[in-house]
Amino acid sequence: MNDKLLRIGTTYIPVTNIEISAEWYINKLGAELSYTDEDKAILNFANQSIFLVKSKAGQSSNFYDIYDQERFSITFEVDGLNSLKAIHRDFIDKQIKVGEIEDRGHTGKNFVFYDLDGNKFDVWSELSPTFKEKYIISQ
Structure with a gap:
């Protein structure tokens, strides 16, 4: 057993509009959509899972x-x-x-x-x- 942290699996990014942001990441960065609902979109790219999380305006x-x-x-x-x-x-x-x-x-x-x-x-x-x-x- 290897008892150490091996990699970063998921990164969470705050966004104000899930649908528009997911499309931006897909079209601009080549991300692949894995899941979406009203609160989040799960994208796969850069060998990682990226969660776009619906947040209040002004968050980053x-x-x-x-x-x-x-x-x-x-x-x-x-x-x-x-x-x-x-x-x-x-x-x-x-x-x-x-x-x-x-x-x-x-x-x-x-x-x-x-x-x-x-x-x-x-x-x-x-x-x-x-x-x-x-x-x-x-x-």
Whole structure:
């Protein structure tokens, strides 16, 4: 038995309109709808289950650090800088609110994007070596 946490299985994201938000995630990010009702939508994408939970207006998964900088709670990984650039262009073409590709002083590059409710997400060009080894066919 392996007595340690193995992975994050579900992430909960607050949204004001389940139907509109679910369609946005499906059409813009390629999510697959698994279940929906009036209070939530369960989506599968990025090797995870994402619950969109109906919330009061003004709620988001964002938070502010000690320097008063708005932060994201999720970073998505892609396989390399070319993939990051391609997804960035695709998001712009899909009229997703995105930030510029930036160098944050560590390996790889990043950019942020937002959903309809202002939930802020990050995309990083460096795919985890462990994930790559276990789930991606070697190049």
